[in-house]
Amino acid sequence: MTEIRSLAEADIPVVAKLFQKIFRKSDKEPSAELIAYLQRLYIRFAGETVPASKVLLDKNGNVSGFLGVNYFDYFCEATNKTLRTAIVSTLMVEDHQHNPLGGVKLMRSLQKDGYDLMITETASEVAAAIWKKLDAVQLTNYSLDWLRIIRPLSFMTEIAGSKLKPLAMLQPFARKFDDRKRNAMHGKSLRWSATPSDWPTAQQLTCTDIDATEFAELYQHYAQSFSCRPQWNTEQLLNRLEDAVQKPEYGKAYMVKAGTKSGKNLGLFLYHLESGKTARVLEFFSDPKAASQMIDTLIHHAASNGAVAIRGRTQPDLMEAMLGKRIAFTHLCSTMVWAQDPALLPPFVEGKALLNGLAGEFWNRLYANPL
Known part of the structure; x- marks a missing residue:
């Protein structure tokens, strides 16, 4: 028994x-x-x-x-x-x-x-x-992973090298080929296989590195736009961030706010990246009117730091802005919710709840480190 x-x-x-x-x-x-x-x-x-x-x-x-x-x-x-x-x-x-x-x-x-x-x-x-x-x-709309390829040959080399380590030695040659291709692309050209080095819309916002305290403050600000959201105290949120940034298997943590040159904040994001590999986005928030531009900014920021691709978890309020960005979607695991009272479910089903990321599981170190 x-x-x-x-x-x-x-x-x-x-x-x-x-x-x-x-x-x-x-x-x-x-x-x-x-x-x-x-x-x-x-x-x-x-x-x-x-x-x-x-x-x-x-x-x-x-x-x-x-x-x-x-x-x-x-x-x-x-x-x-x-x-x-x-x-x-x-x-x-x-x-x-x-x-x-x-x-x-x-x-x-x-x-x-x-x-x-x-x-x-x-x-x-x-x-x-x-x-x-x-x-x-x-x-469904919380249960998809998205992927944007930035340097295609380097991306394929990363995948192949994870299976057969000697193939990782090809990475420098793949990087040179990809960067030559990106430099030759027209600034407004978007392809499934790459992003241009000179990408005007992705460079219009000013990006600033921030610390955990400022990130937590901005997180709480953007959380207010969701009708159902975590009600954390400062200690709870900062503890999650403390764990979230400690993922050496994923690379360096970038906590960034983005805004206009006049100083108006339009969004923030947190991703991990080891240069020459795929960037992994944990959190992404945007002013609704600037969502398309913020997505471009995020991708370009990761590209500038050496990402071969960038991936993250979907948020329903950003899905429309992602269309036309040459972003691929796949299903790897599901976000599920159970409610004691079914009347509590509509905000989650309608995509009005803040889920995933810090309000989920991927922030903790079990999902990266070989502890």
């Missing part, structure tokens, strides 16, 4: 070993860094006084499954209520094929903890099926 209980600090080394086995396909002992980070993320994270995560115990009392949870408040204007929200970031069950109901049991247990909302940003096909059994909704 299986049992489910709340995560205890003593469970962390076992959970780390399970994480290593299931997600990293490795029987090696988990690193001290991974154990320490799981303690920080699921036991002592800012503003979370009680661990919300769950463990599944087998008939012998051993940990055989885990549900990683962080929580915060969402404010919804339609109901003028603050909603207690669980962000589910890690769902794993050992020997899932012989225990197919383990994940469902963990999720049903979380349902009973009194949350108004449960959200995930990274549901695989298997996890999405579990969420749907609980009457959760799959949010």
Whole structure:
């Protein structure tokens, strides 16, 4: 007979070993860094006084499954209520094929903890099926990844080099070829395979590097445009940013605000980039009237820092502005939401809720670092 209980600090080394086995396909002992980070993320994270995560115990009392949870408040204007929200970031069950109901049991247990909302940003096909059994909704417009190729030959070399390391040696030659092609392109020419070096609309805004404090202030400003949004205190938001920038596997973190030369702010973005590789966007906000120009600015900023391509997660309010930008869309994992009261779902279904990024899971270090 299986049992489910709340995560205890003593469970962390076992959970780390399970994480290593299931997600990293490795029987090696988990690193001290991974154990320490799981303690920080699921036991002592800012503003979370009680661990919300769950463990599944087998008939012998051993940990055989885990549900990683962080929580915060969402404010919804339609109901003028603050909603207690669980962000589910890690769902794993050992020997899932012989225990197919383990994940469902963990999720049903979380349902009973009194949350108004449960959200995930990274549901695989298997996890999405579990969420749907609980009457959760799959949010299509939040569940796509977008990709814009900047240096095509370098992009292909990056992909090939990740599979066969000797091919990475071709990167300098690919870079020279791509830059020659970009320099030869007309400034207003947009192709699926590249962006021009001289791109007038992408250079009209002034970009300024900012620190975490200013980024947090601007984040809260832009969050006000969403009818359903996280209601974080400063400590919670800065703790997420602290983790978000520490992704050396993705490269340097760029926190940037963009605006007119007269000083009017029109948006901000946060992405990671190791020069010569693909930039990964975590957050992107824009004044609605400047969305098209801000997207161009983001792509050009990454290109200027050596990106071969740039990718990110879709936001419904930006989808229209992305059309015509030679951006490709694909589905890798799903954003799901479950509500205790179905009347709370419309802002999420209609794309009026602030989700993904810092209000999701990809900010935490488990989604980049080989801790």
